[in-house]
Amino acid sequence: MEGMFSVRIVSVINYKGGVGKTTLTANIGAELAFRGKKVLLIDLDPQASLTFSLVRPEYWQQNLEAERTIKKWYESFDSSAPLSLSSLVTKVPRIQDYTDGGMLRFIPSHLGLINVDLELATELGGASLKQSKINYLRVHRRLADGLKEDSFSKFDVILIDCPPNFNVVTKNAIVASDSVLIPAKADYLSTLGIDFLQRSLRELVGDYNEYVQLESGDGGTQAINPQILGVVFTMMQFYGGQPISALRPYLRQTAALGVPVFDSFLREAKTLFAGSPGSGVPLVLMSGKTATEKQLVRELEGLVSEFSLKLGM
Ligand SMILES: Nc1ncnc2c1ncn2[C@@H]1O[C@H](COP(=O)(O)OP(=O)(O)OP(=O)(O)O)[C@@H](O)[C@H]1O
Ligand SMILES: [Mg+2]
Numbered sequence: 001m002e003g004m005f006s007v008r009i010v011s012v013i014n015y016k017g018g019v020g021k022t023t024l025t026a027n028i029g030a031e032l033a034f035r036g037k038k039v040l041l042i043d044l045d046p047q048a049s050l051t052f053s054l055v056r057p058e059y060w061q062q063n064l065e066a067e068r069t070i071k072k073w074y075e076s077f078d079s080s081a082p083l084s085l086s087s088l089v090t091k092v093p094r095i096q097d098y099t100d101g102g103m104l105r106f107i108p109s110h111l112g113l114i115n116v117d118l119e120l121a122t123e124l125g126g127a128s129l130k131q132s133k134i135n136y137l138r139v140h141r142r143l144a145d146g147l148k149e150d151s152f153s154k155f156d157v158i159l160i161d162c163p164p165n166f167n168v169v170t171k172n173a174i175v176a177s178d179s180v181l182i183p184a185k186a187d188y189l190s191t192l193g194i195d196f197l198q199r200s201l202r203e204l205v206g207d208y209n210e211y212v213q214l215e216s217g218d219g220g221t222q223a224i225n226p227q228i229l230g231v232v233f234t235m236m237q238f239y240g241g242q243p244i245s246a247l248r249p250y251l252r253q254t255a256a257l258g259v260p261v262f263d264s265f266l267r268e269a270k271t272l273f274a275g276s277p278g279s280g281v282p283l284v285l286m287s288g289k290t291a292t293e294k295q296l297v298r299e300l301e302g303l304v305s306e307f308s309l310k311l312g313m
Contacts, residue, residue: 008311009147009158010229011173011180015200016193017164020183020234020266022049023283024303025161030095030282031304033104037156037313040089043109044070044143044173045163046117051108054092054280064090064108071110073146074120074169085146094280105155113169120168133211139168140208144176144224156313166200174204179229179311184254186233186247194231195257201226229310232303233265262310264303269296 012025025041033039043050051060051069066072068088076083088107097103123139126132147158160173174180182197184190209223231254237244243251243265255261269292279286284301288294 007153007155007158008179008313009160009177010311011160011162011170011177011226012183013162013170013174013180014182014184014193014197015164015166015170016184016190019164019185019190020232021164022053022161024181024183024232024234024266025050025159026053026282027284027300028304028307029104029157029159031284031301032157032308033095033102034098034285035304035308036098036100036102038101038154039104040152040155040158041104041106042070042158042160042173043107044113044160044169045109046111046113047163048109048111048113050161051106053282054094054106055108056280059093060108065110069108069110069113071113071116074113074116074142077142084149085143086149086151089151092280095285117167117169120172124168130214133214137208137211137215140171140175143172147176157311166197171204174201174226175208175224177226179227181229181307182231182259183234184231185235186243186250186254188250191250191253191257194254194259198228198257198259201228228259229307230260230262232262235268236265237268260310262303262306264299264306266299266303267292267296269293 012021014021022045029039029041041050041054048060051064055064068090070088073083073085073088085107089105090108092104092106095104120139120142124132124135126135152158160177162170162173180201182194184194205224205226212223233247233251236247251261283293284297284304286293286297288297
């Protein structure tokens with residue numbers, strides 16, 4: 001039945017850096033496309049690591065930098081003719097569409113996106129409390145509104161790779177999302193960080209929905225309710241076929257926070273990942289050679305199955 005299944009939008013967030021957000025986004029997206037889904041990845045990080053894992057820097061400079069990045073889209077709101085967000089949807093050069101309909105697309109980022117965050121923050125104030133609440137909504141739902149364009153409804157899932165912060169652009173992603181995925185390391189600071197992240201999310205959703213209620217008569221805005229899909233532990237250290245015992249207290253502590261935790265996790269495989277950036281093809285699509293590679297690919301595949309199940313797709 002038409003309209004029964006709508007596109008799922010998932011933000012991959014953690015304001016802690018280097019926990020595997022980008023790696024997970026690329027690999028989950030690539031594996032879902034391989035399994036026949038229509039997948040869009042959005043790179044919202046000024047570091048643009050996702051973008052540069054899919055295209056070479058020279059390709060980006062020649063084909064994407066000037067006109068086709070998310071920075072350009074945000075900046076176009078300063079002009080009288082905002083760009084259409086769907087005009088930025090780009091093919092991944094090294095990954096062909098699959099005959100069963102599976103496809104991977106992405107919206108590239110730009111190092112200058114950092115200035116967009118600062119610019120958006122200056123648009124938040126207002127002469128009155130009422131005006132500042134109107135501005136808050138307008139700024140925070142910009143990406144959500146952009147994703148309402150018709151041509152996004154052809155995707156099964158949209159994954160948004162967020163930067164390691166909780167700034168306005170990250171909040172744009174959360175407001176646009178049905179779910180959030182939280183990659184994390186099993187260590188003391190990460191456990192604290194997840195608690196803080198959970199509270200920051202609650203605060204954002206609370207503020208946003210409070211202002212939506214005040215904004216009567218508009219009718220265009222709706223309350224948001226993004227769900228935490230779960231915490232995924234990445235870079236787990238193993239010894240003798242088991243996660244090392246020092247990690248276990250952190251897994252327990254995270255579960256005790258009341259946040260859902262994925263059964264699947266990923267092992268740490270430093271040498272493996274060191275070689276893969278820039279190849280343009282996420283690891284999960286490559287047939288592993290060594291035992292560790294094969295193991296990691298299996299873990300990624302298992303994770304994607306659990307992800308699909310949790311998302312109901
Ligand atoms: N399971 C793993 N084992 C070892 N190294 C990994 C693993 N997953 C990712 N890495 C490597 O760790 C680094 C950080 O990963 P990634 O870029 O995915 O994290 P991130 O959370 O997106 O970082 P940032 O916060 O900077 O955006 C990268 O060099 C990546 O190749
Ligand atoms: Mg990243």
